[in-house]
Amino acid sequence: MKYLCLVYAEEDKLHSQPDSPEDAECQAYADSLATKGQLLDGRPLESVTTAVTVRKRSGQVSVTDGPFAETKEQLTGFYLVEAADLDEAIAIAGDIPPGRVGSIEVRPVRELQVS
Template identity: 65%
Template sequence: MKYLCLVYCNEQLLHDSPDSPRDEECFAYAETVQASGRMLAAEALQPVQTATTVRMRGGKLSITDGPFAETKEQLAGFYLVDARDLNEAIQIAGKIPAARVGSVEVRPVRQLDV
């Protein structure tokens, strides 16, 4: 089953904490998950200031600079993994280096029949 592991961190603290992962550690972890055959995709995101929020209301498109909501933690990246079950997905997510300074939301991917 596919699971999306959404990595959230406070961008201002992401690289300043003593527990903050360095890029090399993140790359090494991604390579480990890739080698296990569980990695489907993984990407880091640009800072939240580069976000654009799009809404369609009453047939009219609305575009706003910035994220959808003001929060202390921002979506920093994701891992899309193939895991046997939620427990295995949680084990994968718990080893994501950024989990030490932020959080990882694990969500099953709903298969669309299209």
């Protein structure tokens, strides 16, 4: 089953805390998951300052600068993993390096039901 591990952290503090991971450590972890066939995709995201939020209401599209909600932590990256079950996905998420300074949200990926 596919799980999306969403990495949240305070963007301005992500790389400045004593436990902050370096890019090389994140890449090494991703490589280790890929070697085991568990990493389907994963990427860091550009700064939240580059984000836009798109909404469509009553047929009208609006675009707002920034993320959807004002929060202390921002979405900073993701790992799309293959795991046997939620427990295995949680174990994978527990070792994602930015989790030391932020949080990792684990969500099953739902397949679209189309005919």
